[in-house]
Ligand SMILES: [Zn+2]
């Protein structure tokens with residue numbers, strides 16, 4: 724799968740892997756419990772940490788990251804990536 728150890732020279736030995744930051748990487752706001760309630764259809768998913776956008780791989784809070792039904796069932800996409808994806812779909816005219 725994806726590797727997050729791609730910064731040779733910048734580390735001091737310890738490789739920081741997949742540790743969600745304490746603030747949203749999209750809106751830069753500190754994460755609170757209410758920002759970890761991700762909507763998935765009609766249900767709300769409570770999460771203990773930030774989720775990652777499937778495309779740009781930024782960790783985003785619930786306000787920036789929504790669960791979109793785009794590919795199969797659900798995908799985690801931030802607003803920016805979802806908008807770009809939908810525009811690309813419209814331009815492409817479906818399949
Ligand atoms: Zn955010």
Ligand SMILES: [Zn+2]
Nearest residue numbers: 776779801804
């Ligand atoms: Zn994104």
